[in-house]
Amino acid sequence: MxxxxxxxxxxxxxxxxxxxxxxxxxxxxxxxxIRSRFxxxxxxxxxxxxxxxxxxxxxxxxxxxQLVEELERLGYRxxxxxxxxxxxxxxxxxxxxxxxxxxxxxxxxxxxxTVRLRFEQGQIRSLSETASxxxxxxxxxxxxxxxxxxxxxxEDRVLVKLDQVPELLPRGLIQTEDQRFHxxxxxxxxxxxxxxxxxxxxxxxxxxxxxxxxxxxxxxxxHNQRKFSRKFSEAILAxxxxxxxxxxxxxxxxxxxxxxGQDGERAIHGFGLGSEFFFRKPLQELSTAEIATLVGxxxxxxxxxxxxxxxxxxxxxxxVLAQWLDAGLIDAGAYSLALKQGVSPATGREQGNxxxxxxxxxxxxxxxxxxxxDVLTAEGLRIFTSLVPRIQAAAEGSAAQxxxxxxxERGLSGLQTAIVVASVSDGSIVALLGDREAGRxxxxxxxxxxxxxGSTIKPVxxxxxxxxxxxxxxxxxxxxxxxxLQMANGSLWEPQNYDGISHGQVPLFQALAHSYNLATVxxxxxLGVEQVIETLRRLGVEEHVAPLPSLLLGAxxxxxxQLxxxxxxLASGGYANRLxxxxxxxxxxxxxxxxxxxxxxxPLPAAAVQLLVWALEQxxxxxxxxxxxxxxxxxxxIAGKTGTSDELRxxxxxxxxxxYLGVVWVGQDDNSSTQLTGASxxxxxxxxxxxxxxxxxxxxxxxxxxxxxxxxxxxxxxxPTGCRRVLRIPFVAGTVPAQIADCAxxxxxxxxxxxxx
Amino acid sequence: xxxxxxxxxxxxLFGAGLLLxxxxxxxxxxxxxxxxxxxxxxxxxxxxxxxxxxxxSPQRTEDVVYAPPPGTSPPSQMAVKSNHPAVQALxxxxxxxxxxxxxxxxxxxxxxxxxxxxxxxxxxxxxxxxRFELGNLIQAENxxxxxxxxxxSGPSARLAWRLIADIKALQGDAxxxxxxxxxxxxx
Numbered sequence: 020m021x022x023x024x025x026x027x028x029x030x031x032x033x034x035x036x037x038x039x040x041x042x043x044x045x046x047x048x049x050x051x052x053i054r055s056r057f058x059x060x061x062x063x064x065x066x067x068x069x070x071x072x073x074x075x076x077x078x079x080x081x082x083x084x085q086l087v088e089e090l091e092r093l094g095y096r097x098x099x100x101x102x103x104x105x106x107x108x109x110x111x112x113x114x115x116x117x118x119x120x121x122x123x124x125x126x127x128x129x130x131x132x133t134v135r136l137r138f139e140q141g142q143i144r145s146l147s148e149t150a151s152x153x154x155x156x157x158x159x160x161x162x163x164x165x166x167x168x169x170x171x172x173x174e175d176r177v178l179v180k181l182d183q184v185p186e187l188l189p190r191g192l193i194q195t196e197d198q199r200f201h202x203x204x205x206x207x208x209x210x211x212x213x214x215x216x217x218x219x220x221x222x223x224x225x226x227x228x229x230x231x232x233x234x235x236x237x238x239x240x241x242h243n244q245r246k247f248s249r250k251f252s253e254a255i256l257a258x259x260x261x262x263x264x265x266x267x268x269x270x271x272x273x274x275x276x277x278x279x280g281q282d283g284e285r286a287i288h289g290f291g292l293g294s295e296f297f298f299r300k301p302l303q304e305l306s307t308a309e310i311a312t313l314v315g316x317x318x319x320x321x322x323x324x325x326x327x328x329x330x331x332x333x334x335x336x337x338x339v340l341a342q343w344l345d346a347g348l349i350d351a352g353a354y355s356l357a358l359k360q361g362v363s364p365a366t367g368r369e370q371g372n373x374x375x376x377x378x379x380x381x382x383x384x385x386x387x388x389x390x391x392x393d394v395l396t397a398e399g400l401r402i403f404t405s406l407v408p409r410i411q412a413a414a415e416g417s418a419a420q421x422x423x424x425x426x427x428e429r430g431l432s433g434l435q436t437a438i439v440v441a442s443v444s445d446g447s448i449v450a451l452l453g454d455r456e457a458g459r460x461x462x463x464x465x466x467x468x469x470x471x472x473g474s475t476i477k478p479v480x481x482x483x484x485x486x487x488x489x490x491x492x493x494x495x496x497x498x499x500x501x502x503x504l505q506m507a508n509g510s511l512w513e514p515q516n517y518d519g520i521s522h523g524q525v526p527l528f529q530a531l532a533h534s535y536n537l538a539t540v541x542x543x544x545x546l547g548v549e550q551v552i553e554t555l556r557r558l559g560v561e562e563h564v565a566p567l568p569s570l571l572l573g574a575x576x577x578x579x580x581q582l583x584x585x586x587x588x589l590a591s592g593g594y595a596n597r598l599x600x601x602x603x604x605x606x607x608x609x610x611x612x613x614x615x616x617x618x619x620x621x622p623l624p625a626a627a628v629q630l631l632v633w634a635l636e637q638x639x640x641x642x643x644x645x646x647x648x649x650x651x652x653x654x655x656x657i658a659g660k661t662g663t664s665d666e667l668r669x670x671x672x673x674x675x676x677x678x679y680l681g682v683v684w685v686g687q688d689d690n691s692s693t694q695l696t697g698a699s700x701x702x703x704x705x706x707x708x709x710x711x712x713x714x715x716x717x718x719x720x721x722x723x724x725x726x727x728x729x730x731x732x733x734x735x736x737x738x739p740t741g742c743r744r745v746l747r748i749p750f751v752a753g754t755v756p757a758q759i760a761d762c763a764x765x766x767x768x769x770x771x772x773x774x775x776x
Numbered sequence: 777x778x779x780x781x782x783x784x785x786x787x788x789l790f791g792a793g794l795l796l797x798x799x800x801x802x803x804x805x806x807x808x809x810x811x812x813x814x815x816x817x818x819x820x821x822x823x824x825x826x827x828x829x830x831x832x833s834p835q836r837t838e839d840v841v842y843a844p845p846p847g848t849s850p851p852s853q854m855a856v857k858s859n860h861p862a863v864q865a866l867x868x869x870x871x872x873x874x875x876x877x878x879x880x881x882x883x884x885x886x887x888x889x890x891x892x893x894x895x896x897x898x899x900x901x902x903x904x905x906x907r908f909e910l911g912n913l914i915q916a917e918n919x920x921x922x923x924x925x926x927x928x929s930g931p932s933a934r935l936a937w938r939l940i941a942d943i944k945a946l947q948g949d950a951x952x953x954x955x956x957x958x959x960x961x962x963x
Contacts, residue, residue: 076892156861602887617883617903
């Protein structure tokens with residue numbers, strides 16, 4: 020019996036020791052986890068992507084209305100008086116005041132400032148600093164946050180520091196969630212006891228006794244453990260957190276970690292992102308009511324979601340406000356003012372990557388060349404890009420309206436589109452649309468839909484010819500006669516003109532402007548397909564191109580972005596380098612990681628390019644691109660080319676002015692016929708978009724290697740003074756034909772007139 | 777980051793409890809790891825040491841790379857101004873950044889100017905001069921020619937041709953250098 024008792028005692032001690040050992044081991048594991056989470060990487064912080072900032076300066080062609088649109092996009096709020104706080108603007112007549120937010124740009128921080136603008140005739144007339152009245156040469160707005168790169172099904176957050184958040188947020192949070200936060204050691208037995216009593220009385224769970232520290236521990240690690248073990252681990256973790264870290268550190272971690280909802284596959288973590296997501300403005304600019312709404316959501320982020328359940332969210336917010344009033348955190352005035360505010364969050368566009376999915380995808384692909392994915396999703400890099408939200412909005416609007424109108428007029432349905440707009444000066448992408456429905460994230464047609472480019476390839480053929488200036492001028496006559504080509508596989512290729520007829524002898528520039536297939540094939544075969552491919556190389560095409568005659572008519576699959584690359588080279592005279600979307604990358608602390616400087620490629624022969632661009636201007640003046648002037652000012656000189664693939668499957672338009680180039684594709688996802696040509700399907704969208712984007716017309720420049728000559732339109736020879744039907748056409752210097760037009764003999768009317776002279 | 781554990785009774789008690797539970801925790805290693813594939817890049821040629829000239833250059837000495845050939849004045853000494861006030865403000869700012877040796881920032885500022893008025897020859901020229909200073913002669917020439925494409929005559933064109941002459945001289949192409957200098961004189 021004593022033996023048995025001593026054995027039992029020994030067993031008990033042994034079990035106790037084993038238990039303690041296991042517990043110690045478990046605690047050690049947790050301790051290491053929590054330290055690595057806190058002291059190491061801390062939060063996996065997605066890379067944040069910013070659009071290009073809007074530069075304001077006197078003379079900028081921007082209406083007051085357009086600027087207000089931009090400010091609303093940036094989450095600035097209209098204010099009735101000229102006493103502005105950061106993030107507000109006021110409007111009076113043609114005057115506008117803006118309290119611009121501070122921002123850390125890639126080239127250094129810019130302090131917040133309040134400016135005043137005056138508008139006149141669709142331009143910014145003057146710009147000055149409000150406080151000093153001093154005129155400003157220019158001023159940047161803070162750029163729009165357009166997305167972030169978070170892991171799949173991952174967390175997204177905007178990091179905040181405790182000393183930067185509104186004072187009411189931490190104090191109100193403590194008041195509502197954990198009043199003894201500053202006194203307890205991680206657990207709060209009193210509150211647990213009180214919660215237990217309340218729950219027992221109510222017969223159900225109405226109150227939780229968790230401290231902020233416990234909630235943080237839960238948010239950190241314990242997403243899907245079973246209830247009991249979770250509570251147990253949570254307690255140990257809370258104790259460990261308090262042992263290692265100051266209250267302020269725990270509080271700051273909480274502010275950044277707390278889960279506030281779900282946006283598709285993206286988890287909204289922290290008050291910083293919560294503020295951006297629900298109210299579209301930085302945390303510093305939240306009102307008392309909005310802070311109370313967010314703090315109220317901590318209790319149940321889905322249940323009190325102000326977007327889905329505004330009624331519940333408002334009730335909860337009012338409870339929180341009442342608590343704060345009782346505790347003296349806010350006064351009665353602020354309380355009643357806050358109660359009057361609606362709870363519904365900012366309406367309008369989706370937030371996060373859903374706003375600009377096609378562009379963000381391109382940014383991500385470019386980044387992947389330089390950075391591994393775990394760096395992008397975890398290090399909080401700040402990515403500065405070239406997206407111009409105003410032009411992106413123009414692209415989205417033009418695509419939606421254009422397709423709806425075309426479908427209605429022609430009884431079509433299911434059309435899709437993709438759009439690329441880039442800057443001529445530096446080859447940066449300013450707008451990208453991969454789906455007719457803006458913000459739909461899926462198949463990115465701008466990047467991944469490769470379709471035959473049709474006649475949009477033709478400028479490459481004609482540029483190849485014009486580079487051989489001795490042999491080919493714009494007035495050289497080409498044969499638009501039928502062609503039959505024996506292909507390598509034995510089949511016979513017999514291309515046709517779009518109208519099915521042959522136009523005989525046509526001058527080179529008209530063959531391009533009117534997009535004659537036969538003349539183009541005859542020209543291309545005379546030049547040699549290999550020569551045309553050589554020109555493609557000089558235009559930046561790196562991959563292998565099969566040397567088939569059908570290339571001359573655009574039987575070549577390209578994505579809209581790839582075609583835009585070729586037109587960027589044409590528009591810039593060959594200078595444009597690879598089209599890019601990224602300008603600079605910063606660390607999360609604002610140190611520069613890398614700048615992507617403006618790089619130019621070696622130019623193409625300037626005179627040949629100038630001749631080609633003139634021919635492309637004729638395409639919009641007299642050829643297939645005429646429709647652009649239904650939207651654009653007829654005084655503007657625009658270069659553009661339509662493209663239509665076999666059986667009207669793909670409709671393209673590609674063109675440029677002085678500042679922007681754009682490519683629009685319209686087609687069906689299943690590659691069926693659209694019944695549309697480039698001119699009827701893609702051109703109207705392109706023109707509408709470019710009008711809204713503020714396309715500038717091309718400017719003719721004197722070039723010492725280019726001679727302008729009056730040419731007779733019957734013989735296409737240089738015209739003496741007597742000729743009446745003439746066109747001024749550019750020639751590469753020294754290549755003007757010696758033969759002069761014989762106008763007097765060519766026109767019967769003139770001969771008749773001569774008799775009477 | 778880690779708090780100073782002072783020896784208050786509360787902390788002692790707390791510490792003892794944790795020691796019993798968890799034993800001594802390991803000291804966290806604080807060595808920061810550069811999270812990017814490579815350290816921040818400096819722009820081509822912007823190193824603390826002398827910049828290397830182009831490989832084919834027969835005159836590959838430091839002196840030649842930095843000193844303009846005899847008979848030419850550094851282009852930046854000549855005043856050429858943009859008519860566009862915002863552009864000129866940015867050019868002035870970039871000159872200041874260049875003066876204190878922050879060439880990367882000066883280049884970024886000039887790119888801002890180019891985005892504001894992309895057909896203004898002056899910021900293109902200024903960027904060409906900057907790339908020249910950084911030893912990136914290829915880009916300098918492309919940028920100078922781009923500037924010329926927007927203004928074939930006038931003070932900016934003269935400076936652009938002089939810069940091209942300097943580039944050609946450094947590349948050992950005496951003929952092209954002379955031609956470029958003649959162009960500059962003709963303007």
